[in-house]
Amino acid sequence: MxxxxxxxxxxxxxxxxxxxxxxxxxxxxxxxxxxxxxxxxxxxxxxxxxxxxxxxxxxxxxxxxxxxxxxxxxxxxxxxxxxxxxxxxxxxxxxxxxxxxxxxxxxxxxxxxxxxxxxxxxxxxxxxxxDKETIGDTYEFGNNKIDFKAQVATTWNNHVIELSKKEVMLLKLLIENRNEVVPREKILQSVWGYNVFPTTRTIDNFILNFRKYFEKDSRNPVFFHSVRGVGYKYSE
Missing domain, CATH: 3.40.50.2300 (Response regulator)
Known part of the structure; x- marks a missing residue:
């Protein structure tokens, strides 16, 4: 079959x-x-x-x-x-x-x-x-609100940001696995759809953007973390 x-x-x-x-x-x-x-x-x-x-x-x-x-x-x-x-x-x-x-x-x-x-x-x-428990169409954390369906986020300082499809997919994956490290290979497979990617810098750039959007102090992140040599984590 x-x-x-x-x-x-x-x-x-x-x-x-x-x-x-x-x-x-x-x-x-x-x-x-x-x-x-x-x-x-x-x-x-x-x-x-x-x-x-x-x-x-x-x-x-x-x-x-x-x-x-x-x-x-x-x-x-x-x-x-x-x-x-x-x-x-x-x-x-x-x-x-x-x-x-x-x-x-x-x-x-x-x-x-x-x-x-x-x-x-x-x-x-x-x-x-x-397959973790899936989240709904909207999600709120730290005075940030994400509307996954509309691909829009309202940040803690009331900025409205349009999100790309890949940003939405990555946010959803990290949030559904909250407080757990998601391996970079899993991210590349789930979000980009193939196994091997020449560099993890692509994911790093997305995480940096999330910190700019959603963290009050992007240099001392509360929510979005990189775990060196392993992957990435969203914490609550």
Whole structure:
């Protein structure tokens, strides 16, 4: 079934080329966007650079094995769903994979239809967790008022500002995740619609504008914060 919704992004980490190509083809036929990695180091680099909805991860990988990759991802507080594929069938191996942070574990050879069902379930479950309670058409904070529908804001000193579509999208994303750091990869994917962007300066400029609009002292912001090396946060 080809998916109508926005495509989920999957990192496929498998060093056996024939299996990798077969999985990639079948996942793309389901409507997913696939990024390929063939060893543990490639996987960790991709995870650092991009936002993924799911990682499909082989255990026996060159350089860094799948269990270590899983452990490294979880140490970095990245909660991306991980589906481990392994030729190791013992309960001890399954327990180890799940204990290190995998969400699911499938043994090779596996049934393709079952794999696709599990992929779908993991992505849907993760999406529900990420979908915060949406805010309404208007939002007020610190004597500022934003009308998302009209793309207009009235600031604390009664200035009326027209907002661009991207400004509205970014404000909504930050406010819906209030008091939590939103990773820059997530912002780029949600607001700009693709994974890799050459610089985060674009987001920095938006945050600087928000401080000019909404903060009484833009050099000592109360609401809009940059968290170096991680992302951005709206605080109340």
């Amino acid at each position: 080809i998916r109508e919704q926005s495509k989920a992004n999957i990192l496929l980490v498998e060093d056996e080329e024939n299996l990798h190509d077969a999985l990639k083809l079948n996942l793309e036929l389901e409507g997913y966007e696939i990024t390929s990695a063939y060893d543990g180091n490639e996987a960790l680099k991709a995870i650092k650079d991009e936002y993924f909805d799911l990682i499909i991860l082989d255990v026996m990988l060159p350089h860094v094995d799948g269990i270590t990759v899983t452990e490294t991802i979880r140490i970095q507080n990245n909660e991306v769903p991980i589906l481990i594929l392994s030729a190791k069938n013992s309960s001890a191996d399954r327990v180890l994979g799940l204990k290190k942070g995998a969400d699911d574990y499938m043994v090779k050879p596996f049934n393709l239809e079952e794999l696709l069902l599990r992929v779908d379930k993991l992505i849907l479950k993760n999406k529900k967790l990420l």
